[in-house]
Amino acid sequence: MLENTTQRFSVPFIFTLFFDNRQFRKKNPNEGLILLCVYDRAIQKRYYIGLGHFCTAEVFEALTGHFYKNRVGEGKDRVSVDREKLTRQQITRLKNENKVLKMKLDGVLDKAEALNDYNICQGIDMFKSEMNQTKGNSFKAVAESKKKTLNKYKSKKRIDTSMNSLLKYTDGDVPLTQISIDLLNGYINNLKDQGKLKNTIAGYLTDIQSIFNHAIESNIISERFYPFGKGKIKIQRSANEKEILKKEDWQKLIKYETLYEKRTKALEFFKLSYAMNGANTWDMCCFLKEHLTDDKIKFYREKTESTQKVAVKRIIHRTEFINYMIDKYSDPDSPFLFNLFDKKDRLGTDETRRKGDNVNRSFNEQLQSICKALEIPKVSMMWARHQKATAYNDSGLTVEEINTLWGHDDLKTTKVYIHSLPSKKLTDKQKELDNELL
Numbered sequence: 001m002l003e004n005t006t007q008r009f010s011v012p013f014i015f016t017l018f019f020d021n022r023q024f025r026k027k028n029p030n031e032g033l034i035l036l037c038v039y040d041r042a043i044q045k046r047y048y049i050g051l052g053h054f055c056t057a058e059v060f061e062a063l064t065g066h067f068y069k070n071r072v073g074e075g076k077d078r079v080s081v082d083r084e085k086l087t088r089q090q091i092t093r094l095k096n097e098n099k100v101l102k103m104k105l106d107g108v109l110d111k112a113e114a115l116n117d118y119n120i121c122q123g124i125d126m127f128k129s130e131m132n133q134t135k136g137n138s139f140k141a142v143a144e145s146k147k148k149t150l151n152k153y154k155s156k157k158r159i160d161t162s163m164n165s166l167l168k169y170t171d172g173d174v175p176l177t178q179i180s181i182d183l184l185n186g187y188i189n190n191l192k193d194q195g196k197l198k199n200t201i202a203g204y205l206t207d208i209q210s211i212f213n214h215a216i217e218s219n220i221i222s223e224r225f226y227p228f229g230k231g232k233i234k235i236q237r238s239a240n241e242k243e244i245l246k247k248e249d250w251q252k253l254i255k256y257e258t259l260y261e262k263r264t265k266a267l268e269f270f271k272l273s274y275a276m277n278g279a280n281t282w283d284m285c286c287f288l289k290e291h292l293t294d295d296k297i298k299f300y301r302e303k304t305e306s307t308q309k310v311a312v313k314r315i316i317h318r319t320e321f322i323n324y325m326i327d328k329y330s331d332p333d334s335p336f337l338f339n340l341f342d343k344k345d346r347l348g349t350d351e352t353r354r355k356g357d358n359v360n361r362s363f364n365e366q367l368q369s370i371c372k373a374l375e376i377p378k379v380s381m382m383w384a385r386h387q388k389a390t391a392y393n394d395s396g397l398t399v400e401e402i403n404t405l406w407g408h409d410d411l412k413t414t415k416v417y418i419h420s421l422p423s424k425k426l427t428d429k430q431k432e433l434d435n436e437l438l
Helices: 057-064 088-097 099-115 124-133 139-147 153-170 181-193 198-217 247-254 261-275 281-286 302-307 320-329 350-374 383-394 399-406 411-416 421-435
Strands: 013-020 031-040 045-056 070-072 079-081 296-300 313-317
Touching (some): 031 124, 088 099, 099 124, 099 153, 099 181, 139 153, 153 181, 153 198, 153 350, 181 198, 261 320, 281 350
Antiparallel strands (some): 013 031, 296 313
């Protein structure tokens, strides 16, 4: 007596990738369409699902091991043409050149295998429905949907940056379910090759994870395709990646002179950030003349104002250098303290926020050029805050005193900016003790 057909096999389907060189793109007639061939074991019938990926017969052979002839011509005149099988050297080269496509195809097969279960799909119609459920929901579309749930410009900007970073690696948009563990591992290695810091990579992955979470919460994809967690992608951060500049390098930087006006301006605003206890570029863009008193600058720090239950006014005591910067970079007809924005710009708009980001990016580019010329470690505008905090602590101020001076809501926030100090103190103490041995 025959068993129920749904119980005859351990899994309902068999999969393979298929190369359809009858379909091609006009911009490259030598490429064919890659299909997922699904064999339903119960009814012994094959089905084909288009994946939206094209490649040449040679690339398909290198990635899958399946040999297909080339086709040339168009329409009824399109005919097969013999070709030689690839050599080992050619296979290795094509694999290296098409790593991302291989990861996308692996993602398709991973997705298919995740659905290859009688408890999930009891027939080909259910399987095709599940496979096509997220076909139109690209990573970019879901990321854009995630952005709409965010209120802060910086949060939206961060999602944009992380999205574009991954899309650059994948060479275009991909279905969310094709972003497999292997693809993300390749992406991580690519970022490392670019010299990205561990915390930068962690930031990108955290945003990508939030996009996946949004997709699952919105019923766009199933949790089966979630690539993060135990045994999958783990987001790793480093507590201490950066070190402040050594005293000699710091002196080189602040004494640097150049004929390039853009570099001079970037360096002087870096110094101003240091003088203002780490005020960031956006702070300096938004300072208004109404914030000035005879000997102080009083303002609400944007981050503090938006996150604390009670907004704390920041107070900066005007020094000779700060007054010099006000005199040099202030437009008498503008409400802004410094000429980083046009006098007609309005605060609180995305356009102005983008302009502030561009100012910060320009300053950082100029600072990197200066550091390269001086042959010292790279710094950015935000690093002035770390340098000043450590200098305060090194001069005898406690973390609590710096916290009060800067108006942080939590001591942990202040400690972030002096995280390099303990190792510096230990090294200095070690040298001092070892010198006694001489």
